[in-house]
Amino acid sequence: MWRDGREVELSGRKMRAMLAALLLRANHVVLTERLVSMLWGEQPPPTAVAQLHKYVSQLRTKLGPECIVRHGAGYQLHIGQNALDLHVFDRGVRAARAALDAGRPAEAAQEITAAQTLDRHGLTPPGRCC
Structure with missing residues (x-):
C-alpha cells in the first residue's frame, strides 16, 4: 500500500x-x-x-x-481506478478479449502480455488511496 x-x-x-x-x-x-x-x-x-x-x-x-x-x-x-494492480490486470484481460473477439489477434496478444507482466514499479503509486 x-x-x-x-x-x-x-x-x-x-x-x-x-x-x-x-x-x-x-x-x-x-x-x-x-x-x-x-x-x-x-x-x-x-x-x-x-x-x-x-x-x-x-x-x-x-x-x-x-x-x-x-x-x-x-x-x-475507497481507491482510485489505477491504484490496485488487480484492477489494472483485469482491464488488460478484458481489452485482450475484446480485441480477440474483434478479430485483432496481434492487439490481443499485446494486451494480454502487458497484463501478465504487470509490475507495481511500472505504475505510479497513487498520491492517496482514495
Whole structure:
C-alpha cells in the first residue's frame, strides 16, 4: 500500500488480512459480519467487533480517514481506478478479449502480455488511496 508516494507498513496479520478483504471488494461495502468471519472464522472471540473497529482506526491513521468509510453495517475502502494492480490486470484481460473477439489477434496478444507482466514499479503509486 502506498500513500503520498511512500510505502505504508502494516503490522499484524489481522490488520493485513482486513486490508486485503477490503481491497478485494474495493469501492464496495464489506459487511462487518463478513470481515469478522474472514478474520476469525466460525468462532470469533467476543471482542471481535471491537478489535475490528480498532483495526479500522489504525488503518485510517495510516491511510487517511477518508479512505475507509463506515456504511451501515460495514466498511468501504475507497481507491482510485489505477491504484490496485488487480484492477489494472483485469482491464488488460478484458481489452485482450475484446480485441480477440474483434478479430485483432496481434492487439490481443499485446494486451494480454502487458497484463501478465504487470509490475507495481511500472505504475505510479497513487498520491492517496482514495
